[in-house]
Amino acid sequence: MRIVVLHSNANYLVGLRLPLMRELTKLGHEVVAIAPNMSAEHLDTLRKCRIDGRRCDLDATGFNPIVDLKNTWSLVALLKQLQPTVILTNTAKAVIYGTFAAKLAGVSRRYALVSGLGYAFTDDGKVRNWRKVFVRTTMSALFSMALRLNRGVIFQNRDDLDELCSKLICSRNQAHVVAGSGVDLDEFGYRRRDRAELNFILVGRLLMEKGVKNYLEAARLVKSELPQANFLLVGDFDSNPSALTFDSIQSYLQDGTVRHIRGVTDVRPWLYQAHIFVLPSYYREGVPRSTLEAMATGLAVITTDTPGCRETVSEGVNGLLVNVRDTRSLASAMIKLGSDFDLATSMGQASRRLAEKRFDVNLVNHDMCRIMGV
Incomplete structure (x- = not known):
């Protein structure tokens, strides 16, 4: 054919x-x-x-x-x-x-x-x-x-x-x-993380509905509780009507709490640096590809209880679900996993198993x- x-x-x-x-x-x-x-x-x-x-x-x-x-x-x-x-x-x-x-x-x-x-x-x-x-x-x-x-x-x-x-x-x-x-499970292989660091990561287009600002605001709250934590924002600006601009997020980046990485063609090196994947999206996703890639590499997931996003999390098993546009709820979930390396690691292993069972x-x-x- x-x-x-x-x-x-x-x-x-x-x-x-x-x-x-x-x-x-x-x-x-x-x-x-x-x-x-x-x-x-x-x-x-x-x-x-x-x-x-x-x-x-x-x-x-x-x-x-x-x-x-x-x-x-x-x-x-x-x-x-x-x-x-x-x-x-x-x-x-x-x-x-x-x-x-x-x-x-x-x-x-x-x-x-x-x-x-x-x-x-x-x-x-x-x-x-x-x-x-x-x-x-x-x-x-x-x-x-x-x-x-x-x-x-x-x-x-x-x-x-x-x-x-x-x-x-x-x-x-x-x-x-x-x-x-x-997700290609060979391309996105599992890797156990080092206990020495604590890195959160969000990967995605910089759209308001992706919850980017919620992530930036939560990072400040989490930093006050977990000063050793680092926060990565991997993604580019977009032409979508709800796209964020550089000026709209600059104030969140100036103090160095969040590091913004642009122009990435291969997200794997950044995922392998991270310990916990965060996507506080309320965009009408199918199933977010970025989350599947993070799961395949062995990351615990914090995302929203919304269509598409909720497909990727078995609550309390491989991650946590939070309410949309709820910065404090998001920060609380990030602190919970960021404070317990063993819990985040076991959830990351569960993410990989879920990726193998359902999302191959x-x-x-x-x-x-x-x-x-x-």
């Missing part, structure tokens, strides 16, 4: 979906990866894996209907040229306009991967955010039209499935759940292939 995988961002397409695409090629299928901002480096990486990379026009965050319509027709032309047997679309814009384009191009086997509901469906705690109300209403209507044109809709957590099905945006007959994107990328890819019938 010729299988197209369409994403709205080449970095995430290559970074998150490459294991799946490589598995599809191992099964004897011809794979075409399509995304905007596809660089020569992306194309070279795909070529080495015997995957055909193609560029397309797809505005991931904009809301210009003329631009979206133009880009959809460009996708129709590309898909008519490629004539794939199967198309898998991923991320909101790709699912919506990619599905419409595939329908118009005559691609009969259409599948959508909903890897989190993102900005539009994230509760930011404000009484009324008219922009978000407009975006959510529009996205719900477009999702409702697009998802029903797919043979299968694949979710990464049960909460997202239940929400879209309860709102009649998706039919339960189409819906499937897989355990996130999975090979298990996830097997499920994806089964659902798509390939």
Whole structure:
């Protein structure tokens, strides 16, 4: 079969979906990866894996209907040229306009991967955010039209499935759940930590909804109780509407309590320095890949009791769940694990076992292939 995988961002397409695409090629299928901002480096990486990379026009965050319509027709032309047997679309814009384009191009086997509901469906705690109300209403209507044109809709957590099905945006007959994107357990190997240091780490895009400011504020509280603790913030600024700016976090970095690391292409050296992984997110995650990578390396996890995030923690076994936007609750959990090296170590070991049992990328890819019938 010729299988197209369409994403709205080449970095995430290559970074998150490459294991799946490589598995599809191992099964004897011809794979075409399509995304905007596809660089020569992306194309070279795909070529080495015997995957055909193609560029397309797809505005991931904009809301210009003329631009979206133009880009959809460009996708129709590309898909008519490629004539794939199967198309898998991923991320909101790709699912919506990619599905419409595939329908118009005559691609009969259409599948959508909903890897989190993102900005539009994230509760930011404000009484009324008219922009978000407009975006959510529009996205719900477009999702409702697009998802029903797919043979299968694949979710990464049960909460997202239940929400879209309860709102009649998706039919339960189409819906499937897989355990996130999975993690390569060989690439992210387990390592026991040294007792000599105490390092907390947050890895992720610098978005308000990722709980970055809660982490920065909690670090100050934890530092007063555990002066030996260090705090790493690994991630870059983003174009998302809720992205933080350098000025908005500078005051938290000036005193040296938190170290901000940017431009990281391989997070493993930073994870291996850490003892406890923190992600106080209330973003509508699928299952956070950063948390899975931390679990695979043997880190205890502190995260929020929210869709996607809660999938990664068995309370009290491999980590702790805290309330969203609750800095004191977060700091308390960080102090609890930071004060007990043996507890953090045993939870880190449990994280690795959970990653092996449930989040192994090979298990996830097997499920994806089964659902798509390939």
